[in-house]
Amino acid sequence: VDIDLNADLGEGFGRWTLGDDEALLDLITSANVACGFHAGDPMIMRRVCGQAVAKGVAIGAQVGYRDLAGFGRRHIDIAPADLTAEVLYQLGALQAFATAAGDRVRYLKPHGALYNTVAHDEAQSAAIVEAVLAFDPSLPILVAAGSALARIAATSGVGVIGEAFADRGYQPGATLVPRDEPGAMLDDDDLIARRAVTMARTGQVTAVDGSTLTLRVQSLCLHGDSPGAVARARSVRTALLAAGFTLTRFA
Amino acid sequence: VDIDLNADLGEGFGRWTLGDDEALLDLITSANVACGFHAGDPMIMRRVCGQAVAKGVAIGAQVGYRDLAGFGRRHIDIAPADLTAEVLYQLGALQAFATAAGDRVRYLKPHGALYNTVAHDEAQSAAIVEAVLAFDPSLPILVAAGSALARIAATSGVGVIGEAFADRGYQPGATLVPRDEPGAMLDDDDLIARRAVTMARTGQVTAVDGSTLTLRVQSLCLHGDSPGAVARARSVRTALLAAGFTLTRFA
Amino acid sequence: VDIDLNADLGEGFGRWTLGDDEALLDLITSANVACGFHAGDPMIMRRVCGQAVAKGVAIGAQVGYRDLAGFGRRHIDIAPADLTAEVLYQLGALQAFATAAGDRVRYLKPHGALYNTVAHDEAQSAAIVEAVLAFDPSLPILVAAGSALARIAATSGVGVIGEAFADRGYQPGATLVPRDEPGAMLDDDDLIARRAVTMARTGQVTAVDGSTLTLRVQSLCLHGDSPGAVARARSVRTALLAAGFTLTRFA
Amino acid sequence: VDIDLNADLGEGFGRWTLGDDEALLDLITSANVACGFHAGDPMIMRRVCGQAVAKGVAIGAQVGYRDLAGFGRRHIDIAPADLTAEVLYQLGALQAFATAAGDRVRYLKPHGALYNTVAHDEAQSAAIVEAVLAFDPSLPILVAAGSALARIAATSGVGVIGEAFADRGYQPGATLVPRDEPGAMLDDDDLIARRAVTMARTGQVTAVDGSTLTLRVQSLCLHGDSPGAVARARSVRTALLAAGFTLTRFA
Secondary structure: EEEEEEEEOOOOEEOOOOOOHHHHHHOOOOOEEEEEOOOHHHHHHHHHOOOOOOOOEEEEEEEEEEHHHHHHOOEOOHHHHHHHHHHHHHHHHHHHHHOOOOOOEEEEEOHHHHHHOOOOOOOHHHHHHHHHHHHHHOOOOOOOOOOOOHHHHHHOOOOEEEEEEEOEOOOOEEEEEEEEOOOOOOOOOHHHHHHHHHHHHHOOOEEOOEEEEEOOOOEEOOOOOOOOOHHHHHHHHHHHHHHOOOEEEOO | OOEEEEEEEEOOOEEEEEOHHHHHOOOOOEEEOOOOOOOOOOHHHHHHHHHHHHOEEEEEEOOOOOOOOOOOOEEEEOOHHHHHHHHHHHHHHHHHHHOOOOOOOEEEEEEEHHHHHHOOHHHHHHHHHHHHHHHOOOEEEOOOOOHHHHHHHHHHHEEEEEEOOOEEEEEOOOOOOOOOOOOOOOOHHHHHHHHHHHHHHHEEEEEEOOOOOEEOEEEEOOEEEOOHHHHHHHHHHHHHHHOOEEEEOOO | OOEEEEEEHHHHHHOOOOHHHHHHOOOOOEEEOOOOOOOOOOOHHHHHHHHHHHHEEEEEEOOOOOOOOOOOOOOEEHHHHHHHHHHHHHHHHHHHHHHHHHOOEEEEEEOOHHHHHHOHHHHHHHHHHHHHHOOOOOOOOEEEOOOOHHHHHHHOOOOOOEEEOOOOOOOOOOOOOOOHHHHHHHOOOOHHHHHHHHHHHHOOOEEEOOOOEOOOOOOEEEEOOOOOOHHHHHHHHHHHHOOOOOOOOOO | OEEEEEEEEEEOOOEEOOOHHHHHHHOOOEEEEEEEOOOOOHHHHHHHHHHHOOOOOOEEEEEOOOOOOOOOOOEEEEOHHHHHHHHHHHHHHHHHHHOOOOOOOOEEOHHHHHHHHHOOHHHHHHHHHHHHHHHHHOOOOOOOOOHHHHHHHHHHOOOHHHHHHHEEOOOOOOOOOOOOOOOOOOHHHHHHHHHHHHHHHHHEEEOOOEEEEOOOOOEEEEEEOOOHHHHHHHHHHHHHHHHEEEOOOOO
């Protein structure tokens, strides 16, 4: 059985680095490349795209709010037409580097507060879908399957790849526990690896209240910006391979 | 005989506007669209690209230094590899809007201090050419024919469209009089229209010291951000048509 | 009887201008100077502070969200501690120019979406009050008297100057009609001047539903960034003087 | 004998960190706090100022070009009047946090490319001095003693504290070896500690060509943003104490 592993990459900016992009590129199949609005700069985007292509990893546009100071983690009440334009801008910018590396952008994934917003916000979700339709209607969106964005994309004929997070806590409604609440982040590597295998096999995950959720899981997201992130990603990958999965990029 | 008329468009940012894009689009054949680094934002880029395509005007990427506060008018001693990446980023971003409007980016033109720098700076010129080669080697560069950029582009097999400015003063070496020096900007509309016709016909222009320069002129640049800019552009256009020229986009 | 007239000033950025600062400085008594986060740059701040001091106009810090692209008109879900720090930063930056001009910052006024947010949001309101307490507890806040910010400031011992808008529509709850809804902006100069006099005299204003609100009005805000703004400001000023008011800065 | 130890602090931005500010604050006597233009954000500035005051470390304004993407390491050909305004802005912003922490800004130090530029550029040097005169003429400038900035500051009655870098290579003219050339950075901790003691004692340093320079050294700068920076700073500090120096802030 196939499963995709994705991670956020290229999230440094100028002098500042974040995570170990090269190490992660050896472990994942899909790279969510930051496009300069919440993180990422042209030099980083060029380098990551080149490395991703060299390693056969799919390049996805990790689009976010225009908020370097907040790393895209603060909701912005942006008008839908503005959001569509900002997503188009980010898609195009990344496409230039994917093109220069001999490939193209293969999918879109919203970042941070935008990810949380499109779990429920229909106007911002529709704005993203409009950008995809204008840029390349064949581009799938990588996002939680139960989100407003997934729903609106499907209605508009845009592909959706359902993803889940093995290292994040889930609320009963299948949304993530907010980062500033207890249970948001798991940190037991074995538990995370077991959750990853269960998620990939059955889509099931235990929420923070003990209830069982069933998600549509075509890709698992690994976080790359914490200490020990590479070791954790490696243990998830190893567990999936041991459980008989084939790691295959969806795009 | 054919001549192209180009102007800088889309140079507002957010709440701030600059020039009358719509009026100019009725007069020119090539639109140098700002790409968000010295001016321009995604909303403006989307709108200008849509209008340009509707009016049959060619879309060019007006790339600049990352300097909104200085409108790209201050030289930045940026490393060539960084500049290549920044130009790629801007080209790609604009391409998204050109694509969404049913067209594509047709040429590149450097803006402001970058324009002045590539008159002589070989490292930054080569950096721009490298970006064009990586993005789309068939894309011509619109720039003064005698510049370092024109020379390096030609050497690398990248097309060059020679341009001249009917409303700017020229120094004996065929460079523009800097904006903060006397004679930089002409403001007699009749004189400007006559200069435009002469430039288009013979490539000749009288420099500030009275000497005669001969330039390769395939496009004339009109400035759009001053009071009276639209009236002046119209008088140049009228004079060229009256002199028997056909206004044709080069791209 | 005394009344204060305030207006937003210094809201250009780099190459871009907005409004006629010099003309407004002859009409108002308090200048809300943009501090670089939603608009304004160091050159503009320096010039406006110099002109304000020369004309005896009080300098206030018009603090906003960090959002040049959105002109501070989009709500940002910023953490209170971050907002306190951002307000301190803006207060300090403006203080440098006020000091250089021989004066000091005399009050604080929130801008745009932040103004709308602190009408009701207690966390962001408390964050602003904390910044004032840390910077200069004697600094009053210019804001609608019924807002959460006014309430929390008063509780914390920070002064509040109640303001009203003669040219904006009011909702029954004494909040402004949002800018994208009908009735948000009035454009009959005579009506606006009459509303201004009534507001200044009695605090009463007719809301969009016809009901009468009574506000605490110590200052009237004039908008400077629309065509005809200066003429309108002058007509309000003239009407107030004719009605016997003395225009006096509160700070 | 007294010697001051200074280091660049607060050079993260938003999600991104750089160096170990807390560890360095235990070792130095003067903190060059980034002011948001090349690095630093309001949250970081507030935290560092609070910690510096708690530990008795002097707060200095580390002012730079407006260039987050380039970390202030690229020369910008900014007009002097603009630079004066940008320095005033940064001084004021930091002052707000110093004030909130119960202290005030004690000195100014230029950062990165601005530091290199004011080694020789008289116009930009005079612009910085003008900002100091407008903000607080009693504020000394921390900079290499032989620089154009030091000369112009002295002429204008602004204090100069001469500094040297124990871990950077020097060119014969007493300027630093540029970062992209061999010999720019030393990495032998013992050698650096010995250089520091010699510099503090005699002002003498061996340049890359073997010649001996004599500098006026009232403060030694330690770099905090490289791996091993804290250990190196500690070894310099230890060597200075062992050599009989007293570590005393100059301001």
